[in-house]
Amino acid sequence: MILSALSPLLRIPALSGLIQQALLKMDAETAHSATIAALRLGLAPEQTHADGPELRTSLCGLDLKNPVGMAAGFDKNAEVPRPLAQMGFGMVEIGTVTPRSQAGNAKPRLFRVPGAQGVINRMGFNNDGHDAAFARLNGLHFPAALGVNIGANKDSEDFVADYVIGVQKFADLADYLTVNISSPNTSGLRNLQADEALRRLLGELLAARAKARTRVPVFLKIAPDLDKAALDVIAKVVLATDLDGLIISNTTIARDSVIGLENAAEIGGLSGKPLFDLSTQKLAQMRQRVGDLPIIGVGGIHSPQSALAKFEAGANAVQLYSALVFGGLDLLDTIKRGFVAAVHAQAKTNIAQLVGSRTAQWAVGEPES
Numbered sequence: 001m002i003l004s005a006l007s008p009l010l011r012i013p014a015l016s017g018l019i020q021q022a023l024l025k026m027d028a029e030t031a032h033s034a035t036i037a038a039l040r041l042g043l044a045p046e047q048t049h050a051d052g053p054e055l056r057t058s059l060c061g062l063d064l065k066n067p068v069g070m071a072a073g074f075d076k077n078a079e080v081p082r083p084l085a086q087m088g089f090g091m092v093e094i095g096t097v098t099p100r101s102q103a104g105n106a107k108p109r110l111f112r113v114p115g116a117q118g119v120i121n122r123m124g125f126n127n128d129g130h131d132a133a134f135a136r137l138n139g140l141h142f143p144a145a146l147g148v149n150i151g152a153n154k155d156s157e158d159f160v161a162d163y164v165i166g167v168q169k170f171a172d173l174a175d176y177l178t179v180n181i182s183s184p185n186t187s188g189l190r191n192l193q194a195d196e197a198l199r200r201l202l203g204e205l206l207a208a209r210a211k212a213r214t215r216v217p218v219f220l221k222i223a224p225d226l227d228k229a230a231l232d233v234i235a236k237v238v239l240a241t242d243l244d245g246l247i248i249s250n251t252t253i254a255r256d257s258v259i260g261l262e263n264a265a266e267i268g269g270l271s272g273k274p275l276f277d278l279s280t281q282k283l284a285q286m287r288q289r290v291g292d293l294p295i296i297g298v299g300g301i302h303s304p305q306s307a308l309a310k311f312e313a314g315a316n317a318v319q320l321y322s323a324l325v326f327g328g329l330d331l332l333d334t335i336k337r338g339f340v341a342a343v344h345a346q347a348k349t350n351i352a353q354l355v356g357s358r359t360a361q362w363a364v365g366e367p368e369s
């Protein structure tokens with residue numbers, strides 16, 4: 001009670017700024033654990049006003065109050081989906097969860113790249129496993145769409161079977177599922193993005209979805225490190241199935257945007273601001289290949305402008321994570337206010353009307369202005 005009474009204090013910018021500074025002084029994984037603990041204690045600032053009609057979004061049959069989601073990896077174990085929803089995210093994606101719990105890689109495995117507002121992680125799907133996440137989520141109701149991001153155990157003999165188990169476990173619980181085959185931190189996982197492997201994976205997991213009571217929307221989350229030929233293959237395979245959408249993108253193994261900076265040489269996936277251009281370009285290139293298939297744009301969103309650029313490149317909704325490490329939770333509200341302003345400035349009524357307005361420019365590189 002006392003702790004939740006403190007939550008309004010976090011809405012005071014100076015105070016939340018101080019907390020943010022304190023978190024940035026901690027080791028990155030310790031800071032993350034402290035943030036999850038604070039959210040569990042009810043210390044999150046709650047959204048006090050309803051989102052405007054400009055932000056209402058329909059995504060694969062889901063009615064979102066706004067199109068901004070918390071990306072996977074922040075709440076791997078489904079500990080805080082409700083506080084995240086109450087903060088104002090339109091969707092909250094928990095996971096990646098694997099069938100069996102696993103410890104992940106040795107620490108340290110999470111690093112800030114402060115010179116570029118980047119993050120490098122090689123967590124390795126540390127998580128409590130399906131049953132623990134299921135037990136936390138079962139019967140829970142909150143004001144956002146719940147995504148469950150499923151993966152494979154690192155020592156699994158059959159990665160595809162692990163995804164099928166994930167679909168069977170969560171199809172009737174989640175509002176949508178994300179099939180994560182793009183983490184760079186599980187050896188061999190990204191091979192599932194190749195033609196034959198992807199066909200088999202999607203065939204088996206969509207067959208499992210067809211047997212579930214609920215036709216839960218399924219998204220495939222891909223890497224930004226795919227060339228145009230690889231994007232062609234994925235688009236072709238996906239369009240031949242009834243997969244519902246794509247999430248573009250996961251973290252990158254490239255380091256071009258952070259060369260020479262502190263921690264840049266750490267092994268793992270790079271996210272945050274230095275991922276923005278690459279992931280937005282891949283999003284636009286995929287938009288050119290998949291017609292109007294729903295796409296969630298993620299990677300490097302750090303401001304209202306960068307969030308809006310994802311829409312212009314072809315996203316129907318967005319997610320973010322790393323920028324919250326540097327900018328704090330205020331960023332969510334700033335982005336949503338930026339969306340409403342952009343809708344009005346372009347004499348439109350809803351954010352959906354801005355989707356794809358600059359896809360061609362983003363597909364060849366960042367537009368001039």
Ligand SMILES: Cc1cc2nc3c(=O)[nH]c(=O)nc-3n(C[C@H](O)[C@H](O)[C@H](O)COP(=O)(O)O)c2cc1C
Nearest residue numbers: 071072073096121180250271272299300320321322
């Ligand atoms: C520490 C950390 C852990 C992550 N874990 C996962 C994960 O378990 N599953 C997943 O699909 N993506 C994971 N991601 C990737 C994010 O969901 C997102 O795709 C990526 O970070 C790009 O977005 P951002 O630049 O806004 O962070 C993780 C990212 C970070 C920084």
